[in-house]
Amino acid sequence: MRGVFLVGLVSCGWLATGCASSVKREPVVQFPPPPQYPADHRYTLDELVQLSIYRNASLDVARYEAEAAQGLVDQVKALWLPTLRYDFVATAFDNDLSYRVRAFNLATINVPITGAYNLTNSLALAQIISTGGKRTSGLKQAKMFATIKKLDVLRQQDAIALDVATYYQLVCLTSDIDAVLDDTLRRIRVFRQVAQELNQRGSLRASQLDYLQADFFASQLEQLQIAVRAGRQQAYAALQQAAGLNPDEPLLLRETALPAPLTTLDWISASAAVVQGFLARPENQQVNLFTKIREEQVKFAKAAWAPNIAFLGNAVAITGNHNTILNAIDGLIASFIIDVPIYDPARRGRLREALGLEQASLAFQKQVEQLITLEIDVTALDAQKGLATVFRAARARQVAAEHYDSARQAYSRELIPASGVVTAIGLDALAKIGHLQALFNYHNARAKLKRVTVDREAQYGY
Amino acid sequence: MATEVRRRRLRVCYRVAPVVLTFALLGCSQRAGDLTAATAASTPATDEANVVYDTTAPKPVPPRDVLEEWAQERGADLKLIDKLVDPRTPVPAFDRTPLTSRPADARISADAPTLDDRNPFPPPVPLPPKEVTIHVGIARSTYRTREREEVLSAAQPFIDLTQRDVNVRGAPVLHDTPDEIYYGLLEGREQMVISDVFDYLLVRSWFASVSDNAAALLGWAAPAHPRTTELDRGLPGVPGTSIELVVARDSKYQRPADLKGARLALAANYVNAPGAFLTRMLIDLGHPLEQPFFGHVTLRRYPKDAVIDVLKGKADVACVDQGTMGALDRFYGIQRHLRTLAVSPRYNVDVLYTSENNIATHRTEIELTQRQLNTLAKDPEGQEVLFFFDQAGWHNYRDGDIAVAREHFDDFLAFRERTPADLQPLLDPQAPIDRRTYDRFGDE
Numbered sequence: 001m002r003g004v005f006l007v008g009l010v011s012c013g014w015l016a017t018g019c020a021s022s023v024k025r026e027p028v029v030q031f032p033p034p035p036q037y038p039a040d041h042r043y044t045l046d047e048l049v050q051l052s053i054y055r056n057a058s059l060d061v062a063r064y065e066a067e068a069a070q071g072l073v074d075q076v077k078a079l080w081l082p083t084l085r086y087d088f089v090a091t092a093f094d095n096d097l098s099y100r101v102r103a104f105n106l107a108t109i110n111v112p113i114t115g116a117y118n119l120t121n122s123l124a125l126a127q128i129i130s131t132g133g134k135r136t137s138g139l140k141q142a143k144m145f146a147t148i149k150k151l152d153v154l155r156q157q158d159a160i161a162l163d164v165a166t167y168y169q170l171v172c173l174t175s176d177i178d179a180v181l182d183d184t185l186r187r188i189r190v191f192r193q194v195a196q197e198l199n200q201r202g203s204l205r206a207s208q209l210d211y212l213q214a215d216f217f218a219s220q221l222e223q224l225q226i227a228v229r230a231g232r233q234q235a236y237a238a239l240q241q242a243a244g245l246n247p248d249e250p251l252l253l254r255e256t257a258l259p260a261p262l263t264t265l266d267w268i269s270a271s272a273a274v275v276q277g278f279l280a281r282p283e284n285q286q287v288n289l290f291t292k293i294r295e296e297q298v299k300f301a302k303a304a305w306a307p308n309i310a311f312l313g314n315a316v317a318i319t320g321n322h323n324t325i326l327n328a329i330d331g332l333i334a335s336f337i338i339d340v341p342i343y344d345p346a347r348r349g350r351l352r353e354a355l356g357l358e359q360a361s362l363a364f365q366k367q368v369e370q371l372i373t374l375e376i377d378v379t380a381l382d383a384q385k386g387l388a389t390v391f392r393a394a395r396a397r398q399v400a401a402e403h404y405d406s407a408r409q410a411y412s413r414e415l416i417p418a419s420g421v422v423t424a425i426g427l428d429a430l431a432k433i434g435h436l437q438a439l440f441n442y443h444n445a446r447a448k449l450k451r452v453t454v455d456r457e458a459q460y461g462y
Numbered sequence: 463m464a465t466e467v468r469r470r471r472l473r474v475c476y477r478v479a480p481v482v483l484t485f486a487l488l489g490c491s492q493r494a495g496d497l498t499a500a501t502a503a504s505t506p507a508t509d510e511a512n513v514v515y516d517t518t519a520p521k522p523v524p525p526r527d528v529l530e531e532w533a534q535e536r537g538a539d540l541k542l543i544d545k546l547v548d549p550r551t552p553v554p555a556f557d558r559t560p561l562t563s564r565p566a567d568a569r570i571s572a573d574a575p576t577l578d579d580r581n582p583f584p585p586p587v588p589l590p591p592k593e594v595t596i597h598v599g600i601a602r603s604t605y606r607t608r609e610r611e612e613v614l615s616a617a618q619p620f621i622d623l624t625q626r627d628v629n630v631r632g633a634p635v636l637h638d639t640p641d642e643i644y645y646g647l648l649e650g651r652e653q654m655v656i657s658d659v660f661d662y663l664l665v666r667s668w669f670a671s672v673s674d675n676a677a678a679l680l681g682w683a684a685p686a687h688p689r690t691t692e693l694d695r696g697l698p699g700v701p702g703t704s705i706e707l708v709v710a711r712d713s714k715y716q717r718p719a720d721l722k723g724a725r726l727a728l729a730a731n732y733v734n735a736p737g738a739f740l741t742r743m744l745i746d747l748g749h750p751l752e753q754p755f756f757g758h759v760t761l762r763r764y765p766k767d768a769v770i771d772v773l774k775g776k777a778d779v780a781c782v783d784q785g786t787m788g789a790l791d792r793f794y795g796i797q798r799h800l801r802t803l804a805v806s807p808r809y810n811v812d813v814l815y816t817s818e819n820n821i822a823t824h825r826t827e828i829e830l831t832q833r834q835l836n837t838l839a840k841d842p843e844g845q846e847v848l849f850f851f852d853q854a855g856w857h858n859y860r861d862g863d864i865a866v867a868r869e870h871f872d873d874f875l876a877f878r879e880r881t882p883a884d885l886q887p888l889l890d891p892q893a894p895i896d897r898r899t900y901d902r903f904g905d906e
Contacts, residue, residue: 175574193619201611226583247562412785413766413790416902
């Protein structure tokens, strides 16, 4: 009973220490409340990106995995705390396990070691006192691993934001192209109808070739329109998924048109983007921590030569029938263990392995850093290319529009045949689609740049 | 004591042995039945009725030794455990339900619907047949140099558009003269007419003598590419609706009076505005109308040919509309080779009108058709229809819109009633027309 009391006292001490430490209140970190929108809300791209942070299931997977990693940290931290166990054992024997004692070599006496049954109650306390650095190294590794998992939430968040932006922009692009195709189709159908009417009336002003040309063009446009409309629906469904919405949940977009071209003030510095992205990329921070873990594993492997010191305390109470001897070991047992590894050649192998992996991680870090730099560099150039192309494409669109208007005017004054106008309509549509494609490429490159430079604060603005 | 212990042990053995034996037998009896399943991996089944094909099952792997065979057969012990625990530990069945699909009325945005679930890409729906409820007259004075077939064909998309949008089916009727327009409206054979403004004013003057009836102006058309010159910049009226007298830039002609004896080229069937303009000019010059003023008058198939004739030196002066001059200048940049000698007032305007008897019988159709005409410029089909006639759009008539034409209506009447000798071919359907035309490279 004395032992039990002692163990209880130690436990209370530990608990008190824990309570005392909680006096210094840490800020409570919790998931922010989700944005609330009415069912008929018309979402902007920025709102959808925000929504995806709350609703996307992959992010929840990453968050809970990060939380699981925190559990791992707690497991390692628990190595500094004692373990306290209570055991109850009920034992029955069909033999009384008597020990024959030959007393004074004269008579044999059966001394019963135990009775037919025994009930054992024990309380065990274990406390690791020192591991020669292994425990500290393990905790460092676990914490770094937990941080890597937390950074992974951010990495995925950035990737999902890019997905949302890309799908949104694809919906806009396909809607814009659909509008162009619809407009062109309606114009071409007028030409087709007029050519057919002329042909049916026997006029020499149009031939069957004019009708067939217009009809062929219309049918090509119809095919393209089907593909574009299907693409829009697919992009919309993907957008819903990326934002974390189910198909039956309403998702009404505020705009389905790509925003207007940008100004020349919008030029991007590729070198500034590389610096910004390099410092902010979660992947860079993750790989850096990964390298540090490998470094720590070398220390861990070296610590295998250090002794482990632990304290064990046991309080045992055995009750039964006729257990004359076992009753005698009732009470408190205190053990102090020093475990010194003297010869274990596997430790050298483990250290060699850790050293190799440390160097591999350093090389891997270099490789990742180079790849990230390359990615940012390439994406920044893409954005610059996109912006420059938008201006050229806008000019081409303007030229094609003027060409079309000029062709219409020329045809109305008998300066060119109808086929000239059909060609002009085609060029006009082509230039419009080209411009939209360039606009999409630019916006998408900007979204990618936002992702690769981790510019989470910047708004898409549409 | 030891004997007692041995006896007890034997008793326990006797009790346990049957249980173990039963288990073993159970295992063996199971073996025969389960052998098929257990060895399915190693030998192909022969009892077809007892075979369930499952592509997730492993392909047969022949055991290489006893241990592998034992592992594959699993043994009686494991089979016994199977028997005991498998019924209590079934793999839960898939109990999820599919996500609810998108509602049929779901929209991507206010102006973009989602595709239909069953028929996402329906073919265009043809217009259903519909009885014609309104006839619209189109006068030669408005389609001018175009062929009849061209006008009828170009009007067809507009007719379809009107049916599609306002469910009114119309039919075009072509007229060569104002008389046909007048009787068409008066007798209710046509409900609306599009013509040159001078034709309208003439028909209106005829309606003035009919009791309880009158012509009613509904709207007017604005030209698509209005051209203005220094000479007409400050003139009242709709820009781009003048007629120009054009000469070569380096020619000797400085005033209209200088054109006496010059070779005139003008388009056949482009009658009213050029006729009124040239008649006024001759009257202003004090030239007797019954005597020729020009040395030679050529009627060309298209107005552009009249202008290119001046460029090519085949004519000294061309009398053409500003739309033609604008198109030629934009297409060829010919302004540097030509000079506008004179321009008419801005009265080369096309108008839409009806009559009171038709308003009484077809008010709804007239209003809907007029509204459709006014909104033509807003949709692609409408724009294409308008551009056949080089028009930008139609507008509702308001007081003063055709004031210039009213002011110069007398010139038109003079042209019709006292037609100058030079212009008589314009009104003569049998007059010879030079139908040769220049191609887009300016070659004849």
